[in-house]
Amino acid sequence: MKYRDRDEIFTCIIHTAGLNGARITKIMYSSFLSYTQVLGYLTTLVEMGFLNYDRADKLFKVTSKGVRYLSIREKLCEILNIASSAVDIKH
Numbered sequence: 001m002k003y004r005d006r007d008e009i010f011t012c013i014i015h016t017a018g019l020n021g022a023r024i025t026k027i028m029y030s031s032f033l034s035y036t037q038v039l040g041y042l043t044t045l046v047e048m049g050f051l052n053y054d055r056a057d058k059l060f061k062v063t064s065k066g067v068r069y070l071s072i073r074e075k076l077c078e079i080l081n082i083a084s085s086a087v088d089i090k091h
Contacts, residue, residue, distance in 0.1 A: 009033070010050070011073055013041055014066045017051055021059030 004012075009031060016022050016030040028038045042060060045051040050066035053059075062070075 007073065009041060010045065011070060013038070013045060014050055014062055014070055017060045017062050017066075019062055019067075021054060021057065021061040023058055024060070027060065 012031040013027055016027050022030075024035075024038060024042070027033075027042070028035060031038065031041075033041065042051065042053075045066070046053055046060075048065075049063055050069055051060045052063055054061060
């Protein structure tokens, strides 16, 4: 498996949680992280306001801020891919 930076892991976790929510086990398996690792990332994402934890259903759900993060990251990746391919054409 290739090295993933923190943003890629955040994106994977937020995407997995989605608007309907996901339990910690589903997030662990979809993001290929251990229980300890996923707890650290989930704690950070909740503190940053990208995810909410519903204690009754034991689900992590994406907030509007988390949706905005995914949208901005997707646009940024799109711009960077276009910019890098434009540089390759010139050289």
